[in-house]
Structures are given as C-alpha cells and as structure tokens.
Amino acid sequence: MAAVGIVYGRGDARRYETNPATRETDWVKWLILTAALSFFLLFLLMPLIAVFTEALRKGWLTYLTAITDPDALSSVRLTLLVAAISVPLNLVFGVAAAWAIAKFEFRGKRFLTTLIDLPFSVSPVIAGLIFVLLFGAHGWFGAWLFEHDIKIIFAVPGIVLATVFITVPFVARELIPLMEAQGREEEEAAVVLGASGFQAFWRVTLPNIKWGLLYGVILCNARAMGEFGAVSVVSGHIRGQTNTMPLHVEILYNEYNFAAAFAVASLLALLALVTLALKTFIEWKVERGMRDTV
C-alpha cells in the first residue's frame, strides 16, 4: 500500500507522474514526449490536414462542383450500396460465429478463430485476384456466366464480393472475446426458465453485446466504404457505373484533377473522423459502464 494522499484511478497518468518510482527525470520525459508527438504530427495529423487544405485550395465553389459532379455522386451511391450489402452480411456472420465459438466447446475452435482472421492477413490485391480467377472471362465460371449473360467481374457483384471478403473478420473479432468473457450462465438461466434460444439471444445476449456489436459494425463499415486495392482489381473503373469513391479519387488524381480528387477524398476523410469519434464514444461508454458496475 502506497502512503500517497490521493489515489489516482486507472487511465490517469498522474498516478505515475506523482510516484517517484514510476517517474522519469524531466529531460527524459520531454525527450520522449517530443519524439512521440513529432511522430504523431508528421505521420498522422499532417496527412489529415493536407486532405482538407488541398480540397479547398481552389475555393468552395470548385469544391462543391467536384462533389456534386454526376460521376462523383454516382460513386457515392455505389459506395453506400456496397456497404449496405456487405456490412449486414458480415454482421449476421459475426453474430453466428461468435455464438458458436464463445458459447460452446468444440474441437478446432482456435483454428476456426484463426481462419476468420485470415482476410486481414491477405493482401487486398489478392482478395480481388481470387474473384477474377473464379468469375473473370478466363475464370472457372467465366464461360458459364458469359452464356447466361451474368456479369460479376467489372460489375457491381464483383465489387460487393471483394468487399465482403475483406470485411469478414470485423464484427466477429469484436464479439468473440466479448462473449467469451461474459460466459454463458445468463443465457443458460434464461433457457432453463423457459425462454427459447431466440428469446435468450434477443433479451439476454444482445443487450450485453450491443456496444461491441456497434463497434464492430462501425469499423466494418469504414473499411467497406474505403476499400481500394481489392475493389480496384474487380471494378474495371467504368465511370458512373463501377466506380466507388476511393476509385473515383484515383481516377481524378491520375487525370491531374487534384482539387476534385481531394474534394472527394475529403468526404472519405470525414467518414474516417466520424468513425473515430463514434469509436471513442463507445469506448468511453463501455468504460463508464464498467466503472458503474464496480
């Protein structure tokens, strides 16, 4: 027991700064702080600021023209469509996978968890390539798809498939550790008292995991809307048809239309900021909830 007057809580740096045993001398502290903050400024803050200053370099009028351009609007619509399909698919998958892995014991559980994480370690370019190999003109199903006049590659279905592949792990990996930590006693009590499996999930599990679920969905959505490499391989870059927002940014940039490229990019940067704000809010909410229960 330390004989210090004030006891600082976890997450409060003052509990280290007031303790002689965990405190660095001032010049070491300033050295670490300067190095860390310079790194932050150089690699995180400046790129973020650059997006907005470049977007507004030629004034608001150019900015508004760029983001209301029909091709830009169509890229926004496609991006929203792709996210609206792939996020719910991976949400349902994530819940099912977490239910099986967290609430039951079975052989090969660790292996299955690793498999779910697999898309994170595969290069986005390869994620696109595999669907070209399957559904492209020279792919396994290419001839069959051509006969039946179905387009997957260089069309919206391919973009959705590649995005779903890339975002498979997001919801599952948030839920698995959370549901494992919560155990199964509450659900078991509900079932013993006569609840159906669905009722137990809806009334007991869901309220317990709602923040974790939302967290996973937000991150999944950010990646689904922002994915570039995988989508780039399967899209074909047809303006107004198969261009998502990140691809539209690339096309504008390669045409040296920098102001317009950064204008569309700034919308994606705003999405990133909203994602981070929501993420921080959820973390704060969960932290507070944990403190209240203690």
Place this chain on the structure above:
Amino acid sequence: MGVATFFNPTRQTRVLPGFGLALGYTLVYLSLIVLIPLSAVFIKTATLSWGEFWAIISSPRVVATYKLSFGASLLAAAINTVFGLMLAWALVRYSFPGKRLIDALVDLPFALPTAVAGIALTALYAGNGWIGSLLAPLGIKVAFTPLGVLVALVFIGVPFVVRTVQPILEDLETELEEAAASLGANRLQTFTKVLLPTLLPALLTGFALAFARAVGEYGSVIFIAGNIPMVSEITPLIIITKLEQYDYAGATAVAVVMLVFSFLMLLAINLLQAWSAKRTGRNR
C-alpha cells in the same frame, strides 16, 4: 445434427440451443466467401509446371519487388516499434493537453481509406509539398522514390504497435517498478531489466502485425511510389500489372508467394500472442 456430432465428440449436456445452426452457417459462409476463393489461387498455380512457376517468381523484376516490399516493410515496422512504444508510453504515463484527441487519432490509418492516405502523403512529400519542399534543398527526394514507399508503410503501421503495447502498459503494476527503485535500480535499469522484458512479447506482436500489413499494402503506396520497375515497384503492384496484361498464371504465381508468407506471419503472430498472454497473464 451432423456438424454438432463431428465437432463435439464428448457431447457434454448442453443447455443452450443453436450450436449446429451457428457453426454450420459459420463454416458454409467462410467456405463460400474465403476458403474456396482462396483455394483458386493454389489450384490455378498447379496448372504451371514447377519450372514455369520458379521462372515467374524468380524473374529479376519480381525479385526486385520482393526486396523493396519486404525491406521497406521491415524498416517501417521497426520505425513503428520504436515510435509506437514512445507514443504508447506518452499516452499512458504522461498528462498533456489534447491527449484524448491524439489517442483517438492513433487509429486514423485504420479508418482513413488507403487511397486518401496515399494522395495526402504524396501531396505532403512531393517537391512542392509542405514537407517535400523542406527536404528538397537537402537533396532528399521522398515522393516517387523507394523512400516514399517507406513513408506510406510507416503511416499505415502506426496503430499496430501502439494498440498492442498500450493495454499491457496500462495493466502493469507499479509495485514492480517501486520494488526495482527501492532495490537501487535507476530508471534506465528498471526499464531495460523490468519493463522491457514484460513488454517484449507485445512489442514483437505489434511489429509482426505492422510488418504483415505493410507487405500486402497497396492503396497508400502506389500514389507516392512512382512505380518505376526495378526501383520503386512493390509486389502487390506487379500482381496488378500482370493481371492487366492478362497474364493470369503469372499474377497467381506471385500471389502464391505472398499468400504463403501471409500464412507464415499469421502463424507467427498467433504464437507471439500466446506467448504474450502467458507472459502478462491476460487474454488477448
């Protein structure tokens, strides 16, 4: 319940329903979306003879991309390990204004689409950019050189080390350091002999995660790299180049090399995480 009986040989009494359905759905979905498509890469490569495969993956232009991709990724992960540790340390141990905001923005590379990061970094480091114009008089060119690749890979790797080290640092008991100090250790000794060994598994995990991510990275790199063959061309880009020339077999052969590397990294990361959990007594 075929699935349930196979995966559960012991068949303990089970109160909760839905195991067969949940596991069955998980396996079918994962097979359709991930496993079967990924297996296409290996099956396609099997149509090549060993000699053809080797000729593709060891051609000078492809080998040059491995050197750049793996070299720059290793260096970027190393830079991230050093500065990531300092950033995590500052966030846990020091109070300073704007700390919550900085903490939240550490995850920016996860949230910002890679293409946006790519053009933003290019704008900063080009000869007329904010940073590029400062470096130009010193004769340092970043954009459109291998150095640009390094900058992009450092950017996308920032969160990995910070987010693996930060929770370990927060959970660390101050008693350890108090004991070290009372036994006469100075701060540097306490750090190298007490703290570093505890943080090492997390640092290595963060390093491995950043490295694995960097090798496969595409979007943020291609804008700043200049993509000059033999000089600043990364491995994912050569896959795209081969695809655009309808060289499916060539693209797939290089993809196999990258996939095998990814699987090895995944294995290494799993082992590191198990070690980390054992060393610090916390799960994940």
